[in-house]
Amino acid sequence: MPAHFAPSQPLQGGPSPSQLGPKELLIERALTRLRSIPNDLEKYTFLAGLRGRNPDVFYGLVGGNMKECCPIIYTPVIGLACQNWSLIHPPPPESDPTIDALYLSYSDLPNLPQLIGGLKTRLPHDQMQISVVTDGSRVLGLGDLGVGGMGISQGKLSLYVAAGGVNPKATLPIAIDFGTDNETLLADPLYVGQRIRRLSQEKCLEFMEVFMRCMHETFPNMVIQHEDWQTPLAFPLLHKNRDLYPCFNDDIQGTGAVVLAGAIRAFHLNGVALKDQKILFFGAGSSGVGVAETICKYFELQGMSEDEAKSKFWLVDSKGLVAHNRGDTLPSHKKYLARSEPDAPKLRTLKEVVEHVQPTALLGLSTVGGTFTKEILEAMATYNKRPIVFALSNPVAQAECTFEEAVEGTDGRVLYASGSPFDPVEYKGKRYEPGQGNNMYIFPGLGIGAILARVSKIPEELVHASAQGLADSLTPEETARHLLYPDIERIREVSIKIAVTVIQAAQKLGVDRNEELRGKSSAEIEAYVRKGMYHPLLEAEQQAQ
Ligand code: NAD
Numbered sequence: 001m002p003a004h005f006a007p008s009q010p011l012q013g014g015p016s017p018s019q020l021g022p023k024e025l026l027i028e029r030a031l032t033r034l035r036s037i038p039n040d041l042e043k044y045t046f047l048a049g050l051r052g053r054n055p056d057v058f059y060g061l062v063g064g065n066m067k068e069c070c071p072i073i074y075t076p077v078i079g080l081a082c083q084n085w086s087l088i089h090p091p092p093p094e095s096d097p098t099i100d101a102l103y104l105s106y107s108d109l110p111n112l113p114q115l116i117g118g119l120k121t122r123l124p125h126d127q128m129q130i131s132v133v134t135d136g137s138r139v140l141g142l143g144d145l146g147v148g149g150m151g152i153s154q155g156k157l158s159l160y161v162a163a164g165g166v167n168p169k170a171t172l173p174i175a176i177d178f179g180t181d182n183e184t185l186l187a188d189p190l191y192v193g194q195r196i197r198r199l200s201q202e203k204c205l206e207f208m209e210v211f212m213r214c215m216h217e218t219f220p221n222m223v224i225q226h227e228d229w230q231t232p233l234a235f236p237l238l239h240k241n242r243d244l245y246p247c248f249n250d251d252i253q254g255t256g257a258v259v260l261a262g263a264i265r266a267f268h269l270n271g272v273a274l275k276d277q278k279i280l281f282f283g284a285g286s287s288g289v290g291v292a293e294t295i296c297k298y299f300e301l302q303g304m305s306e307d308e309a310k311s312k313f314w315l316v317d318s319k320g321l322v323a324h325n326r327g328d329t330l331p332s333h334k335k336y337l338a339r340s341e342p343d344a345p346k347l348r349t350l351k352e353v354v355e356h357v358q359p360t361a362l363l364g365l366s367t368v369g370g371t372f373t374k375e376i377l378e379a380m381a382t383y384n385k386r387p388i389v390f391a392l393s394n395p396v397a398q399a400e401c402t403f404e405e406a407v408e409g410t411d412g413r414v415l416y417a418s419g420s421p422f423d424p425v426e427y428k429g430k431r432y433e434p435g436q437g438n439n440m441y442i443f444p445g446l447g448i449g450a451i452l453a454r455v456s457k458i459p460e461e462l463v464h465a466s467a468q469g470l471a472d473s474l475t476p477e478e479t480a481r482h483l484l485y486p487d488i489e490r491i492r493e494v495s496i497k498i499a500v501t502v503i504q505a506a507q508k509l510g511v512d513r514n515e516e517l518r519g520k521s522s523a524e525i526e527a528y529v530r531k532g533m534y535h536p537l538l539e540a541e542q543q544a545q
Contacts, residue, residue, distance in 0.1 A: 023537055027060040034061070034069075040077045045088050047073055048081075051158065052100060055168045059536035062162045066488050070159070074440060076395035076420050078155045079140045085148030086185075086192045101150055105177035106199055109207050116214040119172075128219040129170035129451045132156045133211075135178050137198065137230040138251075138286075141367040141398040144230070146180035147193035152228050156250070156443065163491040164444025164499075165533025166451070172222075176211070178204050201232055208237060216245050223450045223458075225250050225443065231286040235333050246455045248446070253463045254439040255287045256294025257446065259363065259390060259417075261470035262437045262484040263295055266415040269482055270386040272360050274302055277312055280359035282350055282400060283366030283393070284317040289333050291365060291392075294467070296337065297460060313337045314357050320348035321356075354379055361388035364400030368393070372401035377409025385413065392419040392437055403434040417484050435484030441491070442466050445498025452499065452532055453506040454513040462505050469501030470494065492533075499529045 030050055037043045047069065051058040062069040071077055081088060089101075108115055136149025153173035160166040179196040180186060186195050215224060224247040226237055238249045248254070267277060279295065281288045292313050299309035315322040315337055322334050323344030330338055347353045354362065354376055362380055364372060372391060380387035387410050391400040403422035406414045412427050417435035425432045446466040450458055473494045474486050486494050503525050506512040517525060 023056060023060060026057045030057055030061050031065065041080050041084060043072045044077050044081045056536040059161055063536060066491055071421055073158050074155045075140055078151055079142050079395045082139050082145045082148040082151040083142065085151055086190045089192060102172060102174045103147060103177060104174065105194060106203060106207055109210060112210050113214050116218050120218055127170050128172060128222050129166055130160055130223050130447055131172040131174055132225045132227050133174040134227045135176045135229055139228045140394045144180050144182040146182060146185050147175045147177050149228055150175035156227060159440050160444050160447055161534060163440060164448040164495045165492060166448060167534040204233055205236055212241050212245055221454055223447055225447065234286045243457055246450055246458055248458045250439055250443050251286050252290030254443045256290045257442045257463050257467040258437050258439050259291045259392065260294050260298055260467040262417045262435055264471040265484045266388045269415055270360060270384065270388055274299060277361060278357055278359045279313050279361045280353065280357050281315045282364045282371065284315040284322050284334050285365065288315065288365035292337055298464060301464065310337060314339060314353060316350055316353050321353050351376060358383040360384055363390040363392060365392050366400060367398050369398045374409050377401065377406060381410035381413060386415050387413065388415045390417045390437055394419040396420040407432050415484065433483060441470050441485060441494060445469060445495035446502055448495060449499035449502025452514065452529060453503040453517060455506050455511045456513055457511055459509060459511060461509055462502050465501045465505035466498050469498035473497040496526060496529050500525050
């Protein structure tokens with residue numbers, strides 16, 4: 001169990017209750033109550049209820065205790081919540097049910113313009129800023145959870161508020177019910193979604209075309225984040241919409257950016273020139289391919305030709321090395337980085353590919369826990385002074401190796417990042433700190449930057465700008481500790497830094513629509529970002545000042 005689930009601690013050294021304002025007192029009570037709950041899922045339902053009842057207290061609590069609360073409202077506990085959604089899904093607040101959870105299904109297609117257009121009367125449509133939309137077809141590493149994906153939409157939006165300063169009233173979580181292929185849900189009479197098999201890709205894309213148009217017509221300034229869509233829908237959705245609307249896919253682009261940021265730092269720390277890096281991806285789904293293509297594009301932006309950049313990458317999937325000549329038909333998303341060397345068809349296991357490539361970096365996005373074995377980690381330590389090992393699959397049980405295994409397998413030399421949180425490790429008398437390459441470093445800053453610049457679309461350059469903003473956000477003290485990512489407790493400051501970088505990139509590309517920000521200096525843009533942020537401890541009238 002991670003250390004941040006430590007048993008309840010009495011408040012020590014803080015202000016006495018009489019010194020606390022009314023909101024702070026409620027926050028301290030809620031924190032004490034949270035710590036008294038022994039079970040993770042119960043902690044989640046307590047926090048979800050609090051969010052509905054009193055958003056200011058919920059966000060004050062989360063914002064002041066990110067390390068403790070994020071694993072509950074987001075990965076890994078959110079996965080458990082999505083799996084149990086039919087039993088626990090929190091009732092929406094009576095005051096505004098839509099804003100807390102909008103469920104749509106394919107049968108809504110003929111009425112979609114009226115349904116979505118009608119939201120204008122219930123939501124402040126000109127102020128709506130961000131929606132997270134899922135069909136729950138591939139939730140974290142847990143597979144198809146149907147409308148249980150709503151937990152992810154809500155969890156991500158909670159982080160937009162806590163980490164990015166978006167006003168909770170400007171967020172809209174959406175789950176689209178296209179059925180489910182999860183046999184357990186199909187057989188469960190208590191399942192809250194439709195107990196039908198998933199609809200065809202064609203029908204889903206037909207629905208999504210109308211959905212995206214209606215959303216944009218109704219909420220012209222809204223950024224739409226696609227989340228946890230299975231790969232065969234994720235890529236077409238991205239490619240169809242990226243030039244039309246301000247939208248992005250967090251699994252493909254958000255993951256790409258956060259891993260790129262960690263990789264920029266790790267390439268610097270392992271001391272190997274970019275042209276000599278050899279990067280091996282274990283897992284070639286939407287996240288693996290998305291990340292590989294993002295880093296590849298970064299190499300191009302650093303001056304390599306496209307072919308030279310591509311030559312630095314190897315992908316492994318369940319059939320072995322992804323190669324043009326391995327005798328099967330590759331899905332389109334795997335073709336771009338597929339290899340064609342003669343030996344490729346013989347390389348079937350990760351171990352064989354590792355020995356063949358001798359990579360400087362090994363990145364896991366396979367959903368299969370424990371696959372970076374001791375043998376593989378030791379091999380990485382043989383080839384490299386500072387091997388880069390990123391075990392990015394979520395939740396914790398799916399991580400390709402734990403931090404402890406990586407430290408031991410490489411005798412403490414590893415540059416490590418994971419998707420889910422791991423505790424620091426003591427090894428041979430020295431303390432080692434893991435990096436958490438979690439998307440939550442990127443999407444709040446990327447989103448708030450895109451919102452405030454009022455972008456017409458989110459080109460790849462903006463995603464790269466967010467990665468650079470994150471890589472540049474470490475303090476001198478964090479840099480001296482050889483960290484790959486900044487302290488998560490500083491997430492608001494990090495998001496501000498990323499937002500400024502994104503706004504400037506949008507202005508450079510001419511995709512910004514907020515004329516007020518044009519011609520402003522970095523400091524002026526930063527002040528504008530800070531001013532636009534929601535602060536749960538301020539009263540409503542103080543927010544806008
Ligand atoms: P996916 O199901 O689309 O892809 C999984 C890939 O792994 C496929 O290419 C599959 O062939 C391969 N694979 C599966 N089993 C394998 C095996 N035994 N040997 C070799 N290859 C195997 O999933 P995805 O959307 O790409 O997500 C992958 C993982 O990345 C998930 O666990 C997800 O939680 C994680 N992820 C992490 C972050 C983060 O914040 N770090 C962000 C997004 C996704």
